[in-house]
Amino acid sequence: MTDLTELGVAAIRDGVAAGDFTAVEVAEGFNANVAAAAALNTFIVTTPEKALDAARATDARRAAGQPLGKMGGVPIGMKDLFATRGVQTTAASHILEGFTPEYESTVSQKLWNAGAGMLGKLNLDQFAMGSSNETSYFGNVISPWRRNDGGNAPLAPGGSSGGSSAAVAARLAPAATGTDTGGSIRQPAAFTGISGIKPTYGRCSRWGIVAFASSLDQAGPMARDVRDCAIMLEAMAGFDPKDATSLDMPVPDWEAALSGDLRGKKVGIPREYRMDGTDADVLASWDAGIAWLKDAGAEVVDVSLPHTKYALPAYYIIAPAEASSNLARYDGVRYGLRDLPDGAGLQDMYAATRAAGFGAEVKRRIMIGTYVLSAGFYDAYYTQAQKVRTLIAQDFANAFTLCDVILAPTAPTAAFGLGDMVSDPLAMYLNDVFAVPASLAGLPAMSVPAGLNKQGLPLGLQIIGKAFDEQGVLNAGLAIEARAQFSAKPDKWW
């Protein structure tokens, strides 16, 4: 019998529906892999019984001849940024340690309604602030990948959805939820040789997702291939009246319309993304991607996104500003940690609680955000950044008069070592240079594996699409996937 944990979302769904194996067998297989992978530190909490309960329900529905749902029988990992009723939800922070929601996020509820089950809550950068999963209060996630130099240096799984990326790459889950504020789905997917898509802003409800930067935050799937991403995104997306920015549009049948035939399509190559200092292997993979899309029938055109270099500095004003506002709610009164020194008043309690409950990177961003929003600096920083954001969105709108999708690298490097960047926050921020512009413009964007670099580490290619054109993004991703033939996986050492 095949190892069921080698199967992806579509294969599990179809196999369960056909009776080739049961959902319970699938859940047991992944539960066992999760239990044996503590060394990777991917999960903050495991919920094997929840995975089994959902699997039993799926098997019972099949026995009764009822429909099984888009994700019927598929166990998944849930990033610990989604509120899950009765299961601790921490955002990888101390301040929310022990917080057990009384409600379920819209996206996770939709996944359970579609027949998925939960293997556990996945580790992440604290409040999704980070690009290496080194800011979690619950410790670093270790990438299952290692360089081929025999040195066994522990590598970053990317961030902030690093538990999600590591779990899927290590076959602890066939798929996982991620969230993307400035690349937090795409960069970890690239670092670990998996696929992930951030849909158009508003496709997935933000209700019940711990807020970081509300004008940027979007949920999306992370899985082993493009089809699996399409299936899971269908299950996650859809209008939600509880989110004021939710898109009131029907969810297309992305899976059914998948096609890697790109004849008649134009692919834009943004010249400003060819930056000095980008890794030679990354540039070579980009060139390979261009050739693959031509082979799929697409016409390749040169496009310009002239404000690209300003995207990251604009992001590092806008995202901290929104974060400083969103994270004001952690006050030691309503939920989570309370630090009440002897004789302290209310204001002292707030300050002590937040000092004890937030990690260094979270404090840094709250401080930056507070400063750029403070009286006298608001226009110079925040308003200026929002104007630059308008120009970045216009750059994309202009480029999309010439092309249907844009192809670029996902990240300027392959995975770096844990500890290599922590002492220099700016160097860490720069790793999101190719991912942030699409976030600022709210556009759908995905990363698909393109191959391995000379050190044996995965590289990702990014496809950015027009607003609402997830289909175009998925189809270009499928065309790359069919030609990259990426089949590498990390050797099991954990």
Next chain:
Amino acid sequence: MSVDTATVAKIASLARIKVSQAEVEAMVPELNGILAWVEQLGEVDVSGVEPMTAVIENHLRLRDDVIGADPLTGGGVRDAVLANAPAAEHGFFGVPKVIE
């Protein structure tokens, strides 16, 4: 623009984060490094450009004017609201005395 120790201490106070003098001193160069880097936005000619307010065009909706139409958000769930409070008492959030 750059910040000094007094400004960092003021920001921390506005953000309600208790910081020691040593932490303030460590934060000054970190924040100045980030602020110096974001200064480059000043180079961009933004004359006539409106600041972005909505990344994807959308319309604001009004919900139906019905009390408790959505049981999740409609109220009457006091115990659920208080369930995670560190010091809930008598159906209220408990806080230290605020009488000056």
